[in-house]
Amino acid sequence: KQWYQRRVRAVLKDGVFTFTGSMTISEFSHAIKKSPNQIITYFLKKGKMFNINHILEEEQIAELCLDLGIEFNKETTINAQNFMDHIEIGTSGSNNTQSRAPIITIMGHVDHGKTTLIDKIRNSNVASQEAGGITQHTGAYQVEYKNKKITFLDTPGHEAFTAMRARGAKLTDIVILVVAADDGVKPQTKEAIDHARAANVPIIVFINKMDKHGANPDQVISGLASVDLVLEEWGGETPSIKGSALTGAGIDDLFEVINLQAGILGLSADEERYPFGTVVESRIDKGKGVVAVVIVENGTLLSRDFVVAGSNYGKIRTLLSTNQEPIKKALPGMPAIITGLNYAPKPGDKFFGFHDEKFAKQLAKEKAKLDKIEELKKRKQLKVKDGVKIYNIIVKADFQGTSEAVKHTLNKIENEESHINIISSSVGAITKSDILLAEASNATIFAFNSKPSQEIKKMSEDKKIEIKNYKIIYKMIEDVKKILKNMEAPKYESKVVGFAQIQKIIFFSKVGNIAGCVVESGFASNKGKIRLIRGKEVIHEGELDSLQKGPNQVKKVKNGEEFGCHIKKFNKINVG
Numbered sequence: 123k124q125w126y127q128r129r130v131r132a133v134l135k136d137g138v139f140t141f142t143g144s145m146t147i148s149e150f151s152h153a154i155k156k157s158p159n160q161i162i163t164y165f166l167k168k169g170k171m172f173n174i175n176h177i178l179e180e181e182q183i184a185e186l187c188l189d190l191g192i193e194f195n196k197e198t199t200i201n202a203q204n205f206m207d208h209i210e211i212g213t214s215g216s217n218n219t220q221s222r223a224p225i226i227t228i229m230g231h232v233d234h235g236k237t238t239l240i241d242k243i244r245n246s247n248v249a250s251q252e253a254g255g256i257t258q259h260t261g262a263y264q265v266e267y268k269n270k271k272i273t274f275l276d277t278p279g280h281e282a283f284t285a286m287r288a289r290g291a292k293l294t295d296i297v298i299l300v301v302a303a304d305d306g307v308k309p310q311t312k313e314a315i316d317h318a319r320a321a322n323v324p325i326i327v328f329i330n331k332m333d334k335h336g337a338n339p340d341q342v343i344s345g346l347a348s349v350d351l352v353l354e355e356w357g358g359e360t361p362s363i364k365g366s367a368l369t370g371a372g373i374d375d376l377f378e379v380i381n382l383q384a385g386i387l388g389l390s391a392d393e394e395r396y397p398f399g400t401v402v403e404s405r406i407d408k409g410k411g412v413v414a415v416v417i418v419e420n421g422t423l424l425s426r427d428f429v430v431a432g433s434n435y436g437k438i439r440t441l442l443s444t445n446q447e448p449i450k451k452a453l454p455g456m457p458a459i460i461t462g463l464n465y466a467p468k469p470g471d472k473f474f475g476f477h478d479e480k481f482a483k484q485l486a487k488e489k490a491k492l493d494k495i496e497e498l499k500k501r502k503q504l505k506v507k508d509g510v511k512i513y514n515i516i517v518k519a520d521f522q523g524t525s526e527a528v529k530h531t532l533n534k535i536e537n538e539e540s541h542i543n544i545i546s547s548s549v550g551a552i553t554k555s556d557i558l559l560a561e562a563s564n565a566t567i568f569a570f571n572s573k574p575s576q577e578i579k580k581m582s583e584d585k586k587i588e589i590k591n592y593k594i595i596y597k598m599i600e601d602v603k604k605i606l607k608n609m610e611a612p613k614y615e616s617k618v619v620g621f622a623q624i625q626k627i628i629f630f631s632k633v634g635n636i637a638g639c640v641v642e643s644g645f646a647s648n649k650g651k652i653r654l655i656r657g658k659e660v661i662h663e664g665e666l667d668s669l670q671k672g673p674n675q676v677k678k679v680k681n682g683e684e685f686g687c688h689i690k691k692f693n694k695i696n697v698g
Contacts, residue, residue, distance in 0.1 A: 139187055139194045141180075148174045150183060154192065164189065222391040223264065223271040223455030224384035225293060225417060227323075229314035230300035235330040239300060239367035240274060262402045262415050262457035263444050267377040272384075273417065273455050275402065293400045293417065293470075296383055297325045298376070299351075303337035303364070307345030315351055324387070326379055327353060327362040333369050391454030396475040397421035401431050402457065404466040404522040406550035412436075412463040415444070416452075416473055423452040423475065429463070430482045432471030433490035436463040437479075466549050469523035511540045511609050513602075514565035516556055517547035518572045525549050528570055528595060535602050540609040542602065552578050552589065560587045568598060616651075620644025620681070624697055628686070633668075634693040640684050647678045652689065656696065665690050 133140055134154050141153075151158040158174045164186065165172045178186070180196060187194040228236045244263050264273045275294060297318040301311055318325050327346065329339050343353055343362075352358025361379050365372015397418050404414040414431065416423070423429075425441040439462035443449050452458035467473070476482035515532060519525035529547040536542060545563050546556070552567060552574040560567050560582075567582075567589045574582065574589055582589050592598040626638035639646075648669035654662040667690040669676055671683065679685040689695065 134192070137193055139192050141183060141194065141196060144177050144179055145183070146174070147172060147176050147178060150178055150186070154190070156190070161186065219390050219392050220454075222389050222453070223273050224295045224380060224387070224389055225273045225275065225419075225455060226296050226298055226380060227275040227294035228298045228300060229317070231302070231305070231308035231310040231314075234300050234302040234305065234308075234311075235367045236300045239298075239328065239330065239373075242367050242370050242373060243274060261444075262417055264457055267374075267381065270381055270384075271455065272377070272380055273457055275417075293402075293419075294321070294323055295387060295389060296380060297323050298380075299325050299327045300330050300367075301327060301342050301346070302331045303329050303339050303342055304331050304334045306338070306341045307349065311345075312349055315349060324383060325351065325360055326376070326383065327351070327360060328367075328372070328376055329362060329364045330367050332364050332371065333366040339364055389455070391420045393422050393453060395421040396477065397423040397427065397429070397452075398472065398474045399423070401467045401469055401471045401473055402523075403469055404463075404549070405520055406466055407461075408551075410440070410461050412461060412466050414460050414463060414467060415457060416460060417457045418452045418454050420454050421475065422454075423458060423460075425450065427475045428477075428479045428482055429460075429473050429475050430486045431463060431467035431473035433486050433493055434463045434465045434467045434471075435483055435486040438462045466522045468526060512543050513540060513605060513609065514543050514545050514563050515602075516545050516560050516563075516565045516567045518552050518556065518567060518569045519547075519549055520571035522549050524570055524595075528568070528598065531595065531599060532568075532602060535599065535606065537606055540606040542606070551575065554578070554581060557581050557585060557587050561585050566590060568592065568602075570595070570598065618644075619650075620646055622646050622685075624695060627695060627697060633688055635695050636686050636688055637695050638684070638686050641679055641681050643681055645678055645680050646685065646687070648676065654689065654692075654695065662689070662692055662694075664692055 139154060145153075147158050147161045151161050162172055162174070184194055184196075228239060230236050240261070240263065243265055262273065262275050264271055266272070297314070299311065299314055299318070301307060315325070327342075329342050331337055332339065343356060346353060346360075347356060347358075351360055353360050353362045355362065361383070363372045363375045363379060365375065367373075398421060399417050399419040402415040402417055404412060407413045412434075416431070423438070423441065425438050428437045429435065438460050440460070441449055441452065442459040444457050444459060446459070449458065474482075517525055517528050517532070519528060525547045529544050532542050533544060545565050546559060549572075551572055552569055556567060557578065559565070565587075567587065569589055569591045571593060573591060579589070581587075590598075590601065592601075621642045621644060622639040623642055624637045624639050628636040628638060630636060646666070646669065649665060649667070651665050652663070653660050654664075666687050668686075668688045669679065670686045671679055676685070
């Protein structure tokens with residue numbers, strides 16, 4: 123609470139202007155004791171028409187300070203929107219710090235066997251339930267090996283889920299990098315390494331598919347060395363295991379290395395304090411409401427605890443293990459499924475347990491308000507050049523993480539003539555509100571694993587709102603690219619189809635000069651485009667508005683045929 127209540131104001135002191143973020147010209151001029159007109163004039167000279175209420179971005183404030191000879195210092199303000207990122211976690215004073223389960227993220231290129239490895243570890247079949255055998259959202263599971271618990275995160279390998287993998291890497295203690303022995307190091311393998319390094323997380327390499335014909339572990343090892351990830355067997359510091367997720371070979375060795383690495387890291391937590399952790403995934407269930415998968419990083423999460431997750435809050439109604447079994451508490455390092463939040467939080471959102479329910483609600487509501495302002499601000503910053511077409515999209519998905527990944531991917535698709543604009547992205551079934559929003563914004567609804575009811579289908583048909591359903595994200599990407607391609611204006615190419623020479627000129631008072639011609643090669647057509655050439659110079663480009671062969675109007679004349687024609691709105695023609 124003390125962190126949240128700290129405020130840093132925009133103030134000029136001892137020649138240094140300290141500020142926390144964007145502010146209006148009025149606020150800035152008042153803080154530095156200058157006339158607003160001076161600030162407005164500065165931008166006017168740069169061709170920018172601003173008024174006193176214009177909001178200055180941080181870069182513009184810095185630019186003004188430099189111009190005015192004022193030193194400046196940007197500080198971070200702690201508010202409801204960001205306090206969870208800056209909060210300092212102390213101990214409960216109970217001296218109850220104990221070792222906790224390591225959190226392991228499995229990463230790697232698409233189809234290299236990440237989910238099959240999780241299947242074998244869990245002795246289940248997750249991949250068969252996923253569209254196309256590709257993991258579409260992040261799952262969390264806990265297993266026990268030699269009386270030690272290990273928590274696993276399974277992150278999607280498709281490039282569209284970069285943001286989800288990044289969140290997984292920030293949450294994890296150790297990354298298991300799965301590389302197929304028959305395929306080697308691929309783009310998303312390198313990307314996973316980058317995420318692990320950015321999060322300063324140790325890597326264990328699992329060389330998978332050793333049972334397949336053509337397996338070449340040396341190719342994998344040399345490929346990893348080329349991106350500065352040197353394995354222990356080549357004299358490096360990165361441990362590796364060769365095995366097969368399909369047969370289970372090497373999995374016990376993997377567990378041994380994980381426990382060894384976790385012991386070196388000395389992972390510990392205080393079970394007696396209020397819980398905090400991270401949201402892994404969330405969705406909306408018709409019968410249960412908001413269902414969220416969370417991982418407890420410290421403290422103990424109990425049923426009936428009041429929690430704030432991002433801008434959402436609520437008292438936990440049900441607390442389940444990831445095997446869907448009721449549990450009384452979730453200890454540090456443990457994944458759990460909770461219900462009771464007022465809305466679905468985003469994957470990567472921090473959650474905290476609070477004893478002051480009133481203050482917690484205030485925080486969540488204020489964060490929701492600030493997040494909305496930030497979203498509107500981003501929409502206003504969308505600048506589209508004149509002539510560029512906008513394709514409006516509303517995204518609906520089964521999981522919040524999937525919704526975010528779809529939004530992130532679609533926003534990157536554009537071309538010179540068309541641009542994607544995401545009007546809204548949310549989880550759950552398509553509602554009447556979505557249809558009305560689509561109607562008001564002329565948008566198409568893209569539903570990912572979120573089928574509309576018959577009532578919604580009928581309403582969409584009545585209002586002529588298109589709903590596109592998908593189960594695999596790359597199919598959605600392909601379709602959007604095709605749509606944008608079709609939105610492009612047709613490109614016309616000039617092609618010479620024939621030559622003709624004027625041999626006689628006949629004047630008609632109602633029409634003008636009629637050219638009597640003969641086709642020397644190719645053909646000529648009525649309403650066709652023409653170039654009139656005199657000597658070596660093109661003196662006119664236009665089109666024929668009449669074409670006649672003898673007494674009859676014709677559409678086309680061929681090589682060697684004589685014809686009469688008139689050039690539209692042009693009469694300055696000569697024989698030859």
